[in-house]
Amino acid sequence: MASPRPSPGTTRGARVWDVPIRLFHWLLVALLGFSWWSGEQHLMDWHRLSGLTILALLLFRLYWGLVGSPTARFARFVRGPHAVLAYVRGQDATRAPGHNPLGGWSVVAMLVTLCAMVGAGLFAVDVDGLESGPLADYVSFDQGRLAAEIHGWVFNALLALVAVHVVAIVFYLVRGKNLTAQMITGRSQLPDPRPGAIDDHQAWLWKAVLGAAGAAAIAIAVARGFRF
Template structure:
């Protein structure tokens, strides 16, 4: 019997680029911060800011599976989904499942707080600072630096949970979450009819322009 290899698109290119660029930039931000290379650290942070602005925009204007309205569900939906994990065979969600959706929201929220705090942060000597540090007092800048560091640790914990969840799906449920985030497709079964993603290139271009323009303005401290 020939195995069913029907596939459908589940992630658009902007979502996939956002995911992997964010992974790379978070690692680079940690490295540049640890080596006190603050020019690169600020550049990396502003690039992450651009990614976040784009992802929030894409959560409203993007493809079907990218929209917040598609994967942000209430507690009942999350609990109902958790109860299905014991059933076999596992039925993959169309995009983020209700629990994964809240994981995405938590990570985005922590990233927004971390980046925002970094924009106003000041080091102990007052020599290195974020691009918006001039708008706050030294004490406020130091508090922002502490928040920036604390939230990074919280974000690391969320990343660890995310990796453990990916491993659980791979080993426990025999479901690969990584491959679709690379090539954008997953197996569906011959009888499945997949809805179009509906990713609009011109909407993506508008989002990129908005994100890049905002991040550039912030990097200059809104001074031109």
């Protein structure tokens, strides 16, 4: 007689993050580091390519926040001031998987900052007018210079947000919640309450492919300055 198989709920944590979200997160981390390095080294062709790839990632994330898996949707984790205050006071009884009410707004702040940085970079022009973003032809030289300055200012703001993000990760790690591991494996340390359930990302695969194709098409159009 065969021995009973162990319950999936006791061997695997609950699924929290789907594959598209995890790919977005780690690609963004890598590309931000590369963008900083290429900018410091004045490798502007690579810097522009990296920025355009980040643009495609952001477009995909905005799309995925509307149609993606439950924990990826803005409607799931962007909550009002009352919910945020309740969480800060330890009075939030929902404990839904994914971003908490405070973390949800940090995600919004990060995405808005990234969009502002990339958007400014598209119109930026250097001091000599030799290097510029793909949409710089649509603005004057002075406006392009202002866009370049905004690009730098917003990057500094982004560094501050990243620092807060890292502090939050360390804070939760000390409290026994490894957020980095969750973003790698897609699962929490808590048992899966749905033994035998199909991984969520399979149900959203076709939407992810469609969104990635659309985001890439828009980024390519921007790279061409909308000239075909």
